Amino acid sequence: MQHVLIANRAAIAVRAAQTCRKLGLETTALTALTDTQNTHVAWADHEVAVPGRGLPDTYDSAVRVLDAVDRSGVDCVYPGYGSLAENAEFVSGLEDRGVTFVGPTAAALRLAGSKAAAVETAHRVGIPVLPHAAGRGRTEVLARAREIGLPVVLKPEFGYGGQEVRVAHTESDVERAVAGGAADTSWYIEKFLPVNRVVGVGLAVDHQGTVLPLGERESLLVADGLKLLEAAPVAGVDARTVEAMRMDAARVARAFGLHNVMTVEFIVGPDCYYFLEVNGRLPLAYQMSEAQLDTDLVELQLRIARGESVASSEVPVDRALHCLEARLFVHPQELADFPAVGTLDHLELADVEGVSYAWSVDPARPVTYELILAQALATGADRATAARLVRAGLAESRVEGLRCYVEEILRRLNDAC
Template identity: 50%
Template sequence: MRRVLIANRGAIAARAIETFRTLGWSPTAVAAVSDPQRLHTLAADGCEYLEGAGLAQTYDHVGRIVEAARACGADAVYPGYGALAEDPALPEQLAAAGIAFIGPTAGVLAAAQDKDHAVATADRLGLPVLPHATGSEQIAALVKEIGLPVILKPVTGCGGLGVRIVHTGAEAEEALSLMAADAGADWYAERYVERGHVVGVTVAVDAAGTVHPLGERESLLVDGSMKLLEASPVQGVAAELLERMRADTAKLVTGMGLRGVATVEFIVGAGRHYFLEVNGRLPLAYRMCEAQTGRDVVALQTELAQGAVFAPGSIRADRDVHCLEARLFITPAADGEPGRITSLVLPPEPGVTYNCALDTSRPVVLDNIVTQVLACGDSRELAAGAVLRAVEGSGIAGVAHCAEEIAVWLRGSGIVPERAGSQALGV
């Protein structure tokens, strides 16, 4: 039996362990000695413990993950999503150790991780890109040329962390001063699209370079870098524009030589679309892809890593299946201290599934989300109504979270029919 190290934690680790056991692999979990949340380890055949505190020194530390893979005799490492899954050093060091990586090559991940390089590649391949610049002097020149607002991002940032929108001259001056003072940080800037519509196109690319659709989704509610609500199929963009995004996605992933599962994100504004970024990892919304394709995406990633080739048209995304997913992110405490969920009630609701692996008897230290609430139905209205009832019927106490923000938006969006939902939001 082949052994796989699941290099993640929480709900995605629990799910990956389940999939690999179904595939006939022996899954080993990892857990930080400083992390009290360890439900994901229970179903694994073993667990490797990681010294250190915080994500950067434990679950996202390439050296410690590679050592854990060596220690358990892993044949392969599966990272799921998150910073580790996008770190090119992981497949590079695993290859040196003779251990397979279930994901794209180090070269592809490096090209995708560097925003300046990714945009340059997209531009070279003919995708529309926004005016952009890297480095404080070039960014200052860009602001002078195109004006404000612009959006600032760390060149190799992950998951929207560190993103900042600059609206005024004073904000621009402050941001440029901070960049100049921090010589060790590289920043990327591009024109900010007001009221932009973010669309993610997820595909699978097999060993023959054939691109297979896994569905598209649109962000309905975003708070900072957090996507609180996503929906599929995409309804807020014209069909012909969406088709161009699908074609541009195929052009980019094949031009990069990417193999595996990837998501290309675009921003839409004023009837045009522009490339934002490419992520060569499992998307956070993978369950939406599964609902529309009938495929286990974790299993599909594993097949692709083993060189699988699929006949064109054999993987289809059924866009008559409507999905809506809400993410109940945890609002960090002002004092930075760990929280403790004292009550967690996720009500049964037809058509709704939850994605949660939190132990309410233990403190919450590294987690930033309580659960993902996914509903599928024959229309967006039905899916949104089910999500609203689930969110309003939830009882989550002990930590601050965004359930009320999501419920308020859904009720005011016009998507959900009046009287839908229980109006009994948990505290």
């Protein structure tokens, strides 16, 4: 590993370039010719451009990025937390070229990428799962939902990032959900728990199978399939249950053959927890883990990718430190003309002691490929302190011109966290 293509953009691409520079690695930035917010390019040693419009046709296109790999002569690809990080066909193309991928193998990603296969694998190694099924078309999906019993959650079996996830309380809801998807969509159907919380267990696994815990977090606010607010450590779940999920997450990683940094998600009900899914990539919440670990997770990813071993006790998690992160996702309705999203009239993130931001948007340039404008992170001795800091940071910031859930986040922070 000497020359890394950073196959992403925005804040995570800037961070990856900074870490690579610290490690003495040469970097090439990926950029779309139609990306007007390509501020990340300045942080890399070189750049390689791809044609097209929109994320699926540029940064998330396996074909386009593999072509960029060929043209740039890199020997390693770092994907950050974009969809390429979990694209088995893309990784397979890198394996064929002898190019190192900073993440799991193509075979492991294929298994993790199918929600039905992933749940069956977790069940096979003794991890609790919810009643579930898979099907295509209105008739089959409706029949499976009836067998499980309403309400159910419907997800595209190979969906990514919470896309098109729907809760169906009635048979009419099921029919509408199926009608709203592509005709050839394979649907994953799962029993819905009305009272629940989603807990993500972070871990890193090296090529020798050593598991390094990276801490646990929970979602406090989700809208339109987007996690707007997350907190660590987990509250309201007893320590014994959290420890059991931690152990089961390690079992999942080994059963799937995953390595590098990942998150295993569980859904926690009143009296039990169940496997939800595994994300074999750097989480969007990686800076929360870094705060509790006092280590660079991007560096850890690169170390594992080049074959280094990590000791399970190498990086202890400080679970007494509370972290809370808010994410200013651009509202989906603003993306109707994507990638020409619009223009920020004003973006000024407040300088509040104890609050840090991850962002790379230049408000003077048109917004094209932005899905998220900024992430605001605060730490404290308890969750209330972290919540108060994030609330102050967002309340004093000015984000005008694009809707990005500020009001929804502030309302949630005004509740007890």
